[in-house]
Amino acid sequence: MLEKVQKKFALTKLGAENLIKACISCTISYIVIAMSIGVLYFFTCDMLKLLADKSYTFSVGVYIAEFVVVFALIYIAHYIQYNMTFLNTYTESARLRINVAEKLRKFPMSFFSKRDLSDLTTTILSDVTYMEQALSHFIPEFVGSIASTVLLSIGMFMFDFKMALVAVWCVPVSIILILLAKKKLSSVSHKDRDIQLIRTEKIQEGLETVRDLKASNYTEQYLKEVDDAIDNCEKSQIKAELTNELFVVSSQLVLRLGIATVVIFGVKYLMAGEITLEVFMLFLIVASRLYDPLNATLQNLAAIISCESRVDRLNNINDYKLQTGGDTFEPENYDIEFEDVSFSYQPGKPVLDDVSFTAKQNEITALIGNSGGGKTTCASLIARFYDLDKGRIKIGGVDIATVDPEVLLSKFSIVFQDVVLFNNTIFENIRIGKKDATDEEVKRAAELAFCDEFVKNLPEGYDTVIGENGSKLSGGQRQRISIARAILKDAPIILLDEASASLDVESETYVQKALSKLIQNKTVIMIAHRMRTVANASHLVVLENGRVAEEGTSGQLLENNGLYKHMVDLQSMSYAWKI
Template structure:
């Protein structure tokens, strides 16, 4: 599947390149032909003037010598036009990087607690508004869940909370401190993150998990792996914890890669945990085991969970329902079920879907 997507992108790039080369080639060669017509015209007119006795051959030769010298620089310039177009694209990309503001701030992060407060937060990406006037609080010691339809802004909120991006409007505070005033490296020392896109390195299982906590002992790594339900599949690997897993975990399944990422977050044991679809690649049995491990090991932390499965967040302390970049409703699961709003509709739709699949299997 991944190679099919890569092949498609390569084919698309090849088509665009051919179209660009063809368009530029037609323009350059057409201009060159037109200029060559000037030489032919000069010869014809000069020959006509010689026959009529108005000029001599030496004057015609002089004109031919001059126009050939004049056309040569134009020929070279036309040949370089294509390179100039390609260079302009690269220059625009470099300027975009140079013009991106650097996230800076104080290098000491000492908040009073770890409540995460979104205060009228707005965010625009490529001039498209993704969030507008978002207000909610993820309290320390509680699990706050962000739910809503795809594209409602859930993952954007998680990335803004860790200052992977900066808000365009409003403020995000952690423990009373505006995170836009804190250096990102100092801020992220208090964060553990498990996102949909797992990043693993071409190293052993042990070292990939140890990235969560520099200097962690082998025993601590194994304990975190067991808590994240990694122990069973790690023991099946040829060299156990010392098995190289390939670039970005190529030798592991999607669920195994995600569980290693969860183990890394558990090992770090940071006071703030961001989970974006952390159990999306797990089957029901493994998801239940990991949820049990998370509920035990994340006690007392500020936990921000993003999930599409409503049963995943049924035990959350506070639920924020996002729709089209706005907070549609928020409260406890019981309160939201009583209101009969978007959250209840999502729960009922997923319950009906689960019953339909079950009935279809039984049939």
């Protein structure tokens, strides 16, 4: 039972326990409220007897005391319900958020290539918030209202079968209507959510690519597409609301019919002398209150049904397989060995096929080859961004598949061509390389990476905030900050995506100088696009369509007269090309 609830609502074990308790406390709370009807019934009976017989006596004080007790019970039941639902829910939603964030931190890159960014953002922000409301309101109230109505109905059947039938018939009919609505509402809710996602993606994409849209004069056309997405969303939401209201109003109407049948049949039975006036009064009072919880909870029907798709998405994250591995990583050295490595991003479409080579410590190993040949993929596999389909990658004799990805990454400094900087100070952007580094250590790394000459011209030096993704800096300056980070981290393995490929001559010189400081005495894997950058590499691995076409030093490969020689010749021709 506990496990089922846990899975059904994507909860932690404690969360599932608390949800069950919340449903029970809601049921008790509704029943306690119904107890006031009992006291009211006995009071009405006594009043009727008094009207019929003036000598009849009863104690008003006892009734006042009973009402006080019932109100106290209602207060206590509500207090318990509040604690069980609201307080526990907020603790649970905090746990859910931390769980999702923890999972995302540990997921391999394969997870992110399968999921859309706005979909993930929606799951973390909106789905968890939605579940927060569902767990604190909709679900306990829905379960509580059905359970209390069923329990009260059983009591009514025991009291008077015929009148109970007349009062309660509408409850199962209304529940059947809800169940019929579930399928339809569920499909409308899924479609609505997909359309909302398209709208969010469109807006997000527009904001991220505003510069390119302006440059290609596509802004007007793009805004029209955004307008269409927003219009679609509006239509879909109206449709979802109307469908929901149709079923809710029908169910509520059926429930109201219950009061009508109690009056019609009650009067008939009363006239026929089949029931007493007191029984008739009781059923009138009960019928006026019996459907209240169910009526109120029907308003949230769409919300309850829409929980399903949100829970599916949360379960998708919860069930995704994490990369595992030991916490200790003590390789003999930092040589990297590829042993018959095969890999594909999508099943049946191999990107690397039986790739074997060794990158030695204290050497620069350059990965070269045609575009799409698999250079970046090889580098990503070394850092265990993805796991292999076949073969092994070993560092100092240790299979990286046996090492926890975070422990493994602590041995890597990675300098990408697309540097990501944060909207923070230069100090903090460099300190990412080593969180506990002192200001002096950061400055030392910045000097070695030749950041000093441009930082001193910034208004607040190292304390200057550099804008979103370093928008206030040039490409070469951004590169040097990322190299400073890597120098500060001082990891034994350096992955370098030819960092200076897109820079002007002056910036390139600075970046090259900074890089030469970074790579001293390390195992360096360099993804190279320009042949002149790799001429001095100790070892060149030429990848062609996911296979190693040739390897050796630049001199050896030139003698081979293979793909490398062909690429060198092509680049020499392109340098000689003039406008």
